[in-house]
Amino acid sequence: MLLKKETHNIQTKLADYCKTGIDVTIEGSRQDRLHHYRRLTYNIVKGALATAYPIAKKTLSENEWFTMVDSYFANHKMQTPLVWKMPFEFYEYCKDNKYSEKFGKPYIDELLYFEWLEIELHTMEDMAIPVYKEEGDLLNDRIVVTPEHELVGLEYPIHKFKGNDLLDKKGNYFVLIFRKKDTGAIRFINLSAFLALTVQTIVEERLNLADSIKKTSEAFGIDFNKSIQHGLAFANDLMAQGFILGYEI
Amino acid sequence: MSISGVGLGFRRDIAKQIIALDSNRPKFIEFAPENWMQMGGYWKKKLREAAEIYPIMCHGLSLSIGSPEELDFEFLKELKKFFDEFKPEVYSEHLSYSKCDNAHLYDLLPIPFRQDAIDHVSERIRVVQDYLERPLAIENVSYYTPVAAEMDEASFITQVVEQSGCNLLLDVNNVYVNAFNHGYNAKEFIENLPLDKVKYIHMAGHEQVSPDTIIDTHGQPIIDPVFELFEWAIGRIKPVPILLERDFNIPQMAELQAEMAKLQNIVDKVWANEYAIEKRNS
Ligand SMILES: [Fe+2]
Numbered sequence: 001m002l003l004k005k006e007t008h009n010i011q012t013k014l015a016d017y018c019k020t021g022i023d024v025t026i027e028g029s030r031q032d033r034l035h036h037y038r039r040l041t042y043n044i045v046k047g048a049l050a051t052a053y054p055i056a057k058k059t060l061s062e063n064e065w066f067t068m069v070d071s072y073f074a075n076h077k078m079q080t081p082l083v084w085k086m087p088f089e090f091y092e093y094c095k096d097n098k099y100s101e102k103f104g105k106p107y108i109d110e111l112l113y114f115e116w117l118e119i120e121l122h123t124m125e126d127m128a129i130p131v132y133k134e135e136g137d138l139l140n141d142r143i144v145v146t147p148e149h150e151l152v153g154l155e156y157p158i159h160k161f162k163g164n165d166l167l168d169k170k171g172n173y174f175v176l177i178f179r180k181k182d183t184g185a186i187r188f189i190n191l192s193a194f195l196a197l198t199v200q201t202i203v204e205e206r207l208n209l210a211d212s213i214k215k216t217s218e219a220f221g222i223d224f225n226k227s228i229q230h231g232l233a234f235a236n237d238l239m240a241q242g243f244i245l246g247y248e249i
Numbered sequence: 250m251s252i253s254g255v256g257l258g259f260r261r262d263i264a265k266q267i268i269a270l271d272s273n274r275p276k277f278i279e280f281a282p283e284n285w286m287q288m289g290g291y292w293k294k295k296l297r298e299a300a301e302i303y304p305i306m307c308h309g310l311s312l313s314i315g316s317p318e319e320l321d322f323e324f325l326k327e328l329k330k331f332f333d334e335f336k337p338e339v340y341s342e343h344l345s346y347s348k349c350d351n352a353h354l355y356d357l358l359p360i361p362f363r364q365d366a367i368d369h370v371s372e373r374i375r376v377v378q379d380y381l382e383r384p385l386a387i388e389n390v391s392y393y394t395p396v397a398a399e400m401d402e403a404s405f406i407t408q409v410v411e412q413s414g415c416n417l418l419l420d421v422n423n424v425y426v427n428a429f430n431h432g433y434n435a436k437e438f439i440e441n442l443p444l445d446k447v448k449y450i451h452m453a454g455h456e457q458v459s460p461d462t463i464i465d466t467h468g469q470p471i472i473d474p475v476f477e478l479f480e481w482a483i484g485r486i487k488p489v490p491i492l493l494e495r496d497f498n499i500p501q502m503a504e505l506q507a508e509m510a511k512l513q514n515i516v517d518k519v520w521a522n523e524y525a526i527e528k529r530n531s
Binding site: 002008018027041076081082085122148179 | 287293324349351363393
């Protein structure tokens, strides 16, 4: 390394000051101007997080939000060179540091994750779509779905209720989030546990709709003949909304 | 260099408008690869649409050429992939550091103007140029305080350029900001730079936050003294592309077009002869 330890230490001092805002004396610098660097770097991180997590920011008190933001900026070493990906590290940091427990708001992690997912699915690289045909038999042909999607299981219905209203609603909730192929827009669909499992078997086990509903019905102890109509209507809706693209060739 | 004239920063806020422009178009667009890398969906589509219409310059944010640590080769690999697709005419970066001790800060911190830093940065630039198989243009940045400096800024920049063999992106507004903030003469400063290495010029607005401090915000129109400094400076430089940088408080497109036209007029006036020679030669 051609850089001297001394110069490295000076650079570290300035970077640490930006992260913590704790006053520092740096040789050969104008003390009255150092604060601009703290302000500029902090504003970038604060702004990117506020943009990524508008609902979480609004749901938490100002004090809680900035406790998380300040601690993250001061202590976490932000790894990604891409600012748009940086808020994911904030979600992980908050989860690892158990802010949901500290603030008595057990839904925080899920709320952050949910907001991040919307960004990720909207922005992530396009995934390969298998060749498919648009005409087919919805019950018996194998279905092709839009690849940029996530089936999310939640303990708190953060997509339906806000803040303290969530506290007594702990349960099992499922949401299908996906990117529409034509517009790139993100769609959210609430699912029952039954429909969530149906989607999962279609996507992961590549069962056709009929087999998937059969398997799910068995798992839930429901009569297949009763659930098939419901499942078919649901699949038609998924097709209309753009999650189901067509049928395997 | 095939790109000439005045270009505009391509940002999400004005992406649709830039794509839809049918007159008074910028001659090229510039964007930060980091704001568009590893993306798909809607924004990637917009970027591709823009790339169909405009020549491209890339101005990086996170290379952090002045970092005290090792280069991030994973990042360079991604960058190279991105350049393979978008083929920017120039890749430029800031002569500063934005990552330290394995933590990104996403803004530009001043490198100590010292000999060991020159050696270190120059070595890193050479590695980057070799890896990317393209030259790098480094930009003089605005800074608000020197840090443990052992020489002046112009000497620091000049030695980095000479030692590394890289090109220079001259940001005229940054020269103005630094001359104001640190009380030196802007023209003298420019005269001390290796002007034959300038391959690209940036112009932007700034904000004065106190009687003796200007912050380089890119959030205001260019002020007249910076236009004057620009006119003076380009008289000493061979024709290169000029970028209008506007990152915040983005006004109506017509206002940006007027600012670009003003720059273009100066360029046409000062470089009329050079342009004529270039035309004859081609
Ligand atoms: Fe610039």
